Amino acid sequence: MKLSRSIRLGIGTIAVALAATACGGDETRSVSTSAENGSLTVGIKFDQPGLGLRNPDGSFSGFDVEVAKYVAQQLGVPAENIEFKEAPSPQRETLIQNGEVDYIVATYSITDSRKEKVDFAGPYFVAGQSLLVRADETEITGPDSLSGGKRLCSVAGSTPAQNVKENYAQDVQLQEFDTYSACVEALRNRAVDAVTTDDIILAGYAAQSPGDFKVVGEPFTEERYGIGLAKGDDESRNRINDAIEQMVSSGAWEAAFQETVGASGYPLPDAPQVDRY
Known part of the structure; x- marks a missing residue:
């Protein structure tokens, strides 16, 4: 039986869609x-x-x-x-x-x-959330000291920066980057005043650049x-x-x-x- 052009096109579209589904990454894995x-x-x-x-x-x-x-x-x-x-x-x-x-x-x-x-x-x-600052920083000692429009960096899609804004310093200026390494570079260049995420992550960055940064305050969440x-x-x-x-x-x-x-x-x-x- 000869199929009409519209039917053939429809079948072709379905076949392409099925192939894309089979080859694509839209199925969960075990x-x-x-x-x-x-x-x-x-x-x-x-x-x-x-x-x-x-x-x-x-x-x-x-x-x-x-x-x-x-x-x-x-x-x-x-x-x-x-x-x-x-x-x-x-x-x-x-x-x-x-x-x-x-x-x-x-x-x-x-x-x-x-x-x-x-x-x-x-x-x-x-782990627990904390703050990373430059080694010469004296004003920032914990989340409460971020008030007064301090510039705080964290990563988009994470919760630490929003936690600070909601629970500690409502007027903090949040800057969200794709990675924490970008936040650390912004801190190094004085584009931000502090970086917040979990203490173990911040300790790693501080150890990577001895004498440049320090982790301040006690952890204020449980992660x-x-x-x-x-x-x-x-x-x-x-x-x-x-x-x-x-x-x-x-x-x-x-x-x-x-x-x-x-x-x-x-x-x-x-x-x-x-x-x-």
Whole structure:
């Protein structure tokens, strides 16, 4: 039977759409299935010294990287079969929902709003929000001292800057960049007065530039870092939780911390308790 031109065009359009869906990254992934197939794609930060950093030679280092590798190993995937993908803060949920990564280990705080879109294993670390300032700064000692129109930098898609504005200094001037490294450069160039995010992240930047910056004040939030994965992938979440508990009990968690973050002077915190929600 000969089809009309309009029908042929319609069928062709449907075929193209189906092909795009099959080839595109709009389907969530099962971590366990990827592991069984022998490889994993893991989202990390590329610009956070001590946590997730892409080195000049193309290798990756940091505590989050070591956690990601340990989890992969427990799932049966060696480090050489991990593809690390950059996971900027504003894109983390999208990367998981689109199936572009299997899981994300990127200073990813577990929050109720995020749990509406993705699931979390962990926490694997508990940090607290703080402030980074220039070494010669004397006026800024904590979030309350940011009043008077101080310029505060954080990353778009993260919660720390908004937390300061809502709870401490309503007249602070917020500047949001794509990365914390851009915030640190703005601080160095005196374009902003302080950078806010979790204390462990700030300690890494301070250690990277000795004598230029300092972390001030006591932490004023609790940030529970989780491993983000596709919503509803319960089997994989349970297996990753098992891996985190094994990392802690075996001593590998403390060893990874000392090898990556310890040099910054950040004190070893208590080991986290996995939340089996």
